Structure formats: C-alpha cells, structure tokens
Amino acid sequence: MPFKMTAFLKESALFNNALNQLKGKSVLVLGHRRPDGDCIGSQVGLTRVLIQLGIDARAVNQDPIPRTLAKFVGDTPFFSPSEVEGDDFTIVTVDCADRKRVGDDLHARFPNIFLNVDHHVSNNNYADKNFVLSDASATGEILAKFFLDSNITIDSITADALYVGIATDTGQFCYSGTNASVFEVCLRLCEYGANPASVAHELYEREKPGRVQLLQRFLASFKMEHNDRVCIGTLRDSYYEETNTQPEDAESFVDYARSMEGVEIGALVEERKGKLKGSLRAKDPRYRVDILAKEFQGGGHACAAGFNIDKSLDEFYPELVKAIGQHLATVTS
Numbered sequence: 001m002p003f004k005m006t007a008f009l010k011e012s013a014l015f016n017n018a019l020n021q022l023k024g025k026s027v028l029v030l031g032h033r034r035p036d037g038d039c040i041g042s043q044v045g046l047t048r049v050l051i052q053l054g055i056d057a058r059a060v061n062q063d064p065i066p067r068t069l070a071k072f073v074g075d076t077p078f079f080s081p082s083e084v085e086g087d088d089f090t091i092v093t094v095d096c097a098d099r100k101r102v103g104d105d106l107h108a109r110f111p112n113i114f115l116n117v118d119h120h121v122s123n124n125n126y127a128d129k130n131f132v133l134s135d136a137s138a139t140g141e142i143l144a145k146f147f148l149d150s151n152i153t154i155d156s157i158t159a160d161a162l163y164v165g166i167a168t169d170t171g172q173f174c175y176s177g178t179n180a181s182v183f184e185v186c187l188r189l190c191e192y193g194a195n196p197a198s199v200a201h202e203l204y205e206r207e208k209p210g211r212v213q214l215l216q217r218f219l220a221s222f223k224m225e226h227n228d229r230v231c232i233g234t235l236r237d238s239y240y241e242e243t244n245t246q247p248e249d250a251e252s253f254v255d256y257a258r259s260m261e262g263v264e265i266g267a268l269v270e271e272r273k274g275k276l277k278g279s280l281r282a283k284d285p286r287y288r289v290d291i292l293a294k295e296f297q298g299g300g301h302a303c304a305a306g307f308n309i310d311k312s313l314d315e316f317y318p319e320l321v322k323a324i325g326q327h328l329a330t331v332t333s
Helices: 012-020 037-052 067-073 104-109 139-149 156-169 180-191 196-204 209-220 237-243 254-258 289-294 313-329
Strands: 026-030 056-060 090-094 115-118 129-132 223-225 230-235 265-272 275-282 304-309
Touching: 012 129, 012 139, 026 037, 037 056, 037 067, 037 090, 037 139, 037 156, 067 156, 067 196, 115 139, 139 156, 139 180, 156 180, 156 196, 209 230, 209 237, 209 254, 223 313, 230 254, 230 313, 254 265, 254 275, 265 313, 275 289, 275 313, 289 304, 289 313
Parallel strands: 026 056, 026 090, 090 115, 115 129, 230 265
Antiparallel strands: 223 230, 265 275, 275 304
C-alpha cells in the first residue's frame, strides 16, 4: 500500500465536497476538442473515480480519441455526443480553458458547467465550482493530488491515465513547470500501478510512416523570423491526404520549432478546412505566449498556448510575424 504523505493541495477538502455533491446525479465529464494526453488522461481518471464513488458518470468528447491514447482509456465509458441521449446531466469539464473548448455542439447542448478543473492561466472560472491551479503542470497533476489527498484508492488504469496527462503536458518532464512536486506525485502514481516505460512506448515508439512524412513536410516549412528568435512551421490541408494522416498526427510538432537553437518562440500554424489552428511554445515563461495567443482570441499557459482563426494561411502569416515581433518588444531581458 502506498505510504501516507502530507497533503499536496489546500483545496483538496473543497474538491472532495464538490464530488460529494455529484452523488445521485448523472455526470458527463467533458474534455476539449482535439484532445491531447492531459485531456484524455484527466477525463479517464475523473470518470473512473466518480464511478468508484457510486456516481453515474461517463466521459464525452466531440472529437475521437487519438490513436496513441486509445490504450489508456481501458474500459472507461467514453462516448461521442451522438451516443448521449437526453440532456439531464450535471456537467464537469477538465483541461478546458473556457467553456467553448468542449466544441460548439456540446457547448450549445450543455451550457451550464457545475465543476471546472483546469491548469490554464487564461481560465476565467466559468463553472459553479472552479478548481483552476495555474501553477500545476497538468490537469492530471491536479486530479492526482486531489485523489491522493482524499485517500481515494485508484486502479492502475487511472494511475496510467493521470501519468500520461502529466508526462505529455510537461514535454516528457522537460518543460519549466516540472518541479519536485511533479516527480513526487508521479512516484505515488507508480505505486498505484502507473508504468512509465509502457507509457513511453505507446506515446513515442509507435510512429507510422505517414506521420514521419507529415513531419518532414512540417520541418521543410520552417521559417526563421526576428533575427532567428522565432521559428514558424506550417501544415497545409493537402499534407494530410498526401501522407494518409489526420490532424491529431501533428500533435507535439510545434516542439520541433521551439527546440531550434537560439529560438525563443516556436509556432505551428495548421490549415483546417479554410480555417487555421495555431500553437505557440516558448522556452522561458517570460515570453508569455498566452498573452500573445489572446490577440487571436486564444489562450493557454505562459510557455504553451493556442488559438483558432478564420483566415487563409497566406493572409495570416505576415500578421502573425508582426504580432510576435511586437510581443517580443514588450519582454524585458
């Protein structure tokens, strides 16, 4: 049995009280569109704990579970919106910086949120109960600490899922938000059955040829801007058909732009059926790419943010370069 430690979070008692208020209700745990590891891991972890507590709960996402994350769902009840009948549900969101991140259909159908668990600094506390801890590395970290503080026994599927959330949102424990507390909670998750080697294999050692070809196109698109302090890569709609891939296969590509020597901000801009999705990454939190993303109605974290915009790539690219330049000028050394 894992050893008892002092509490991780002062908010844990309030969170436990919020969970008790869900008893007797039918709960949907919603995540954001184009789900990543932290989103799926948090949905899986919270849904399984709610079921363990005797609460009728299921996870719902507007977009499919990415191929690389499917194994970590296990037997967790996970549905698409069309599979959910009726509207008499209590809604919980995880890893959603704002209520619209769940997708247009789910937002229109379930506009009222009871519980909001998130780590994005741009989160505006849109629910009745909000647990937004922006200093956390991942929503999975927050949930893991709440569960551990509340002495909730978690199974190996839950432990793996929460570990996936932390591992992916810390860039395999390389980002600046990775601290001693992150490793401490991962140790506890391993004691409950999380398997870091198996997770790493599933996430990073099962590349398909099409994804490698997509990555080649992305790397070939790199443009260095602002005296090589900025690297921007792009993905055209046609690339996905050419490589037999899906947008989910571009997950983490932006980190290649960020990783270039001398680069302070890396960016990925993807075409999506006439619209654009942008991802921004910074090596240092001083560069506050969440503020930069807000200029395009986006948001996120100091070192990782994103946005969506209804423009063509050729039209938008010079606007992005200009906005990044103006943003860099505001950053003090």
